[in-house]
Amino acid sequence: LQVTKAILDPFLRKLRQAVELTGGDICALQGALGASHRLEAHRDLISEGESAGAIRLILEGFACRYKVLDDGRRQITAYLLPGDFCDLHVGMLGSMDHSIGTITPCLFVNLRSDVLDELTVTHSRIARALWWATLVEEAILRQWLVNVGQRQAEVRVAHLFCELLVRLRVIGRAGQNGCELPLTQKDIGETVGISTVHVNRVLQDLRAKGLIRLTGRRLEVDDPVGLTRFARFSPNYLHLRHPEELVREEPVSLDRLLQLYCP
Amino acid sequence: LQVTKAILDPFLRKLRQAVELTGGDICALQGALGASHRLEAHRDLISEGESAGAIRLILEGFACRYKVLDDGRRQITAYLLPGDFCDLHVGMLGSMDHSIGTITPCLFVNLRSDVLDELTVTHSRIARALWWATLVEEAILRQWLVNVGQRQAEVRVAHLFCELLVRLRVIGRAGQNGCELPLTQKDIGETVGISTVHVNRVLQDLRAKGLIRLTGRRLEVDDPVGLTRFARFSPNYLHLRHPEELVREEPVSLDRLLQLYCP
DNA sequence: CGGCATTTTGACAATCGTCAATCAGTGTGG
DNA sequence: CCACACTGATTGACGATTGTCAAAATGCCG
Numbered sequence: 165l166q167v168t169k170a171i172l173d174p175f176l177r178k179l180r181q182a183v184e185l186t187g188g189d190i191c192a193l194q195g196a197l198g199a200s201h202r203l204e205a206h207r208d209l210i211s212e213g214e215s216a217g218a219i220r221l222i223l224e225g226f227a228c229r230y231k232v233l234d235d236g237r238r239q240i241t242a243y244l245l246p247g248d249f250c251d252l253h254v255g256m257l258g259s260m261d262h263s264i265g266t267i268t269p270c271l272f273v274n275l276r277s278d279v280l281d282e283l284t285v286t287h288s289r290i291a292r293a294l295w296w297a298t299l300v301e302e303a304i305l306r307q308w309l310v311n312v313g314q315r316q317a318e319v320r321v322a323h324l325f326c327e328l329l330v331r332l333r334v335i336g337r338a339g340q341n342g343c344e345l346p347l348t349q350k351d352i353g354e355t356v357g358i359s360t361v362h363v364n365r366v367l368q369d370l371r372a373k374g375l376i377r378l379t380g381r382r383l384e385v386d387d388p389v390g391l392t393r394f395a396r397f398s399p400n401y402l403h404l405r406h407p408e409e410l411v412r413e414e415p416v417s418l419d420r421l422l423q424l425y426c427p
Numbered sequence: 428l429q430v431t432k433a434i435l436d437p438f439l440r441k442l443r444q445a446v447e448l449t450g451g452d453i454c455a456l457q458g459a460l461g462a463s464h465r466l467e468a469h470r471d472l473i474s475e476g477e478s479a480g481a482i483r484l485i486l487e488g489f490a491c492r493y494k495v496l497d498d499g500r501r502q503i504t505a506y507l508l509p510g511d512f513c514d515l516h517v518g519m520l521g522s523m524d525h526s527i528g529t530i531t532p533c534l535f536v537n538l539r540s541d542v543l544d545e546l547t548v549t550h551s552r553i554a555r556a557l558w559w560a561t562l563v564e565e566a567i568l569r570q571w572l573v574n575v576g577q578r579q580a581e582v583r584v585a586h587l588f589c590e591l592l593v594r595l596r597v598i599g600r601a602g603q604n605g606c607e608l609p610l611t612q613k614d615i616g617e618t619v620g621i622s623t624v625h626v627n628r629v630l631q632d633l634r635a636k637g638l639i640r641l642t643g644r645r646l647e648v649d650d651p652v653g654l655t656r657f658a659r660f661s662p663n664y665l666h667l668r669h670p671e672e673l674v675r676e677e678p679v680s681l682d683r684l685l686q687l688y689c690p
Numbered sequence: 691c692g693g694c695a696t697t698t699t700g701a702c703a704a705t706c707g708t709c710a711a712t713c714a715g716t717g718t719g720g
Numbered sequence: 721c722c723a724c725a726c727t728g729a730t731t732g733a734c735g736a737t738t739g740t741c742a743a744a745a746t747g748c749c750g
Contacts, residue, residue, distance in 0.1 A: 213663075231573050234659060239573040253562055256555070261566050261664040292519070299516055302561075303524050305568040310494045310502040313575045313620030317738070348696065357576030359739050364698060380747085396497060400476075401524040580706070611728065622707050627730060643715090 171223050171271075174247035174335035181334060181404045182296035183289045192287050198274035209250055209264040209272075216255035218274045222248050225270030226346055230354070231262045240355040241308070242301060243328065247335050253298045268346045296403070303401045312357045315396075318366045320356035322395035325376060325383060330399050345383040434486050434534075437510035437598030444597060444667045445559035446552045455550050461537035472513055472527040472535075479518035481537045485511050488533030489609055493617070494525045503618040504571070505564060506591065510598050516561045531609045559666070566664045575620045578659075581629045583619035585658035588639060588646060593662050608646040 172194070179185055185193075200223065203209065209227065210216065227244040241262060244250060250264050250272070284291035304327070311320045328345065332338035347355075349363040358366070370376050375391045377384040385391060435457070442448055448456075463486065466472065472490065473479065485507050492505040504525060507513060513527050513535070547554035567590070574583045591608065595601035610618075612626040621629070633639050638654045640647040648654060 229569070231569065233573070233577055237577045239576045241569040241572050253558065256558060257562050257566065257666045259663070259666075261666070262569055295516065295519060298565075299520050299561075302565045302568065303520065305565065305572060306492070306494065306504045306525055309504050309568060309572050309575060310496070312572060313502045313617075314496055314500045349698095350696080354576075360696090361698085361740080362738055365738090368698090400522070403520045403522075403524070612730095613728080623728090624708080624730085625706055628706090631730090 174245070174337070175221060175223075176247075177335050178247040178297070179293045181406060182293040185289060185293070189287050189290055192283055193290065196275050196279040196283060198276050200271060200273040203266050203270050203272065205266050205268050205270075207266050209266065210260050211263045212260050215259050216251045216257075219252055219255065219277050219280060220250040220272045220274055222246050222250065223271040223273055226267040227264060227270055228267055228351075229262050229264050238354045239357070240351065241305065243331075243355075245331055245335060246337070249294075249297060252294060267351065300403050303403060307401045308355075317356070317358045317362055318369055319395055320358070321352060321363065321366050322370060322375065322391055323397055324352065324356055325385075326392055326395045326397035327399075327402070329383075329385065330402060330404075334404065340385070340388055342382060342384040344381060345378065346381045437508070437600070438484060438486075439510075440598050441510040441560070442556045444669060445556040448552060448556070452550055452553055455546055456553065459538050459542040459546060461539050463534060463536040466529050466533050466535065468529050468531050468533075470529050472529065473523050474526045475523050478522050479514045479520075482515055482518065482540050482543060483513040483535045483537055485509050485513065486534040486536055489530040490527060490533055491530055491614075492525050492527050501617045502620070503614065504568065506594075506618075508594055508598060509600070512557075512560060515557060530614065563666050566666060570664045571618075580619070580621045580625055581632055582658055583621070584615060584626065584629050585633060585638065585654055586660055587615065587619055588648075589655055589658045589660035590662075590665070592646075592648065593665060593667075597667065603648070603651055605645060605647040607644060608641065609644045 176185070176190060198218075209220065212231065222244050224246055227250070228240045229242040229244065230238055230240045232238050244264070251260075254260065255277075284294065307323075307327070311323050315323070325345075329338050329343060332343045337343060349367070350360045353360045353363040356363075367376075367378055371378075373390070373394070375385070375387050375394060377386065391397075439448070439453060461481070472483065475494065487509055490507040490511075490513070491503045492507065493501055493503045495501050507527070514523075517523065518540075547557065570590070574586050578586070588608075592601050592606060595606045600606060612630070613623045616623045616626040619626075630639075630641055634641075636653070636657070638648070638650050638657060640649065654660075
């Protein structure tokens with residue numbers, strides 16, 4: 165499978181939130197790309213207990229980190245979207261303390277870790293951007309803990325939607341009025357710590373309030389301002405450098421990006 | 428205030444869980460130490476929104492990361508114990524997305540960030556150990572999210588105690604039968620996402636089960652095995668290299684450590 | 691069309707939160 | 721030494737949010 169350049173767009177957009185990458189940086193990153201591969205929905209990329217291997221970057225699809233308890237309950241601890249790493253720095257810890265699984269069919273590229281190690285020495289901006297991504301993941305975890313620990317079910321769900329909307333918008337996958345959101349109600353419940361049945365009730369309430377509609381695999385936002393206010397959402401914890409860009413609905417074509425960045 | 432060497436013991440013990448430090452590493456770390464200072468209980472070290480400044484290491488006392496909601500509710504997202512950093516890598520993100528406050532009176536040292544930056548280049552083991560500490564923090568956050576999202580109040584509290592016992596044992600501050608634990612029931616509730624009143628009920632239940640007693644500022648563990656089993660606690664997510672050492676009740680004297688490490 | 695996953699509904703129960711009062715422990719000043 | 725204040729712990733009554741169970745409805749895909 166050939167990795168076309170356009171498919172790196174979400175990744176580059178995301179990193180642009182951390183640092184201003186130069187053309188040289190981008191080309192160097194391309195040089196680290198290894199083999200790409202597909203995985204169908206509901207498969208594990210890595211399971212808890214395994215020792216982390218290759219570094220993988222998601223190009224397409226939804227995946228998640230999760231932990232399963234002995235009684236079968238599952239907690240999703242992160243969503244991995246196009247442009248996110250699966251196991252960038254976690255590998256340093258030795259064995260995985262959680263699993264990573266796909267939600268939809270996904271497309272990945274491997275990154276040659278030796279090349280990447282070298283890059284972080286020769287291209288300090290890249291090193292910085294990669295650590296930024298890891299630290300933002302941690303910040304998101306803190307925010308999730310606040311939601312699950314302190315807020316009511318309805319607010320939790322609203323907040324999750326706000327966050328996903330922003331993250332998808334950063335990578336050019338969401339407009340102001342909605343986005344593709346391939347999560348089941350079970351997934352949502354396992355994310356915010358409520359039962360599937362209650363997720364259903366909450367979604368109906370949010371719809372009745374005129375805030376959102378979750379139909380099929382798509383989230384429609386009827387009242388963006390109201391939703392943000394209801395969820396008490398502030399994107400500060402995402403540490404974006406260019407919040408103003410989030411308004412732009414149109415994805416930037418990668419031709420455009422490469423024009424700008426590669427001399 | 429003079430930083431004696433002995434007071435670094437928890438820090439060095441903790442890092443030994445990540446990598447085997449050489450005498451040179453330890454001496455280099457000592458060279459990065461700056462001014463030390465005290466702070467009384469219930470004060471903020473850094474508040475949300477501020478831009479992170481100096482890098483600080485806790486030498487003595489309990490502190491925590493937390494977020495406050497607009498309705499006054501608070502969620503503690505991490506405990507900072509002796510040997511833990513307050514703002515090691517978080518500074519890379521610019522502004523703080525949470526606050527750090529003391530629980531007991533605390534003693535800190537500043538670290539010269541320029542010296543530390545240099546260290547991470549010249550002493551790769553140190554760089555590795557510092558990132559390990561950050562990644563373990565993230566792993567703990569994931570585990571907390573699982574607890575708060577999926578488990579019953581009683582199990583949440585039991586699990587928290589297990590974790591704190593292990594972490595305190597690593598730094599030589601806990602035996603098999605208990606430890607100093609200066610948390611109020613309010614603190615515990617704000618950690619595991621339950622009300623203060625319910626914390627009280629849960630503690631009584633745990634005592635009635637013969638597992639633990641929390642009296643004053645001390646946690647007594649009456650049935651360590653039973654507690655671990657009840658909490659479904661596994662220390663894997665703490666990524667310790669020397670779990671066998673946790674059994675040892677006696678703190679290693681720093682004279683001993685320096686004898687071993689400094690030629 | 692038929693099978694399967696997902697969503698939806700209703701009834702009921704349980705955990706947990708809230709409120710408000712009391713009790714216990716600790717430190718302070720007279 | 722004791723009254724006092726203050727914080728933290730404890731108790732009880734009550735209610736609300738949320739979970740569980742089980743069934744029915746809907747949607748999706750071969």
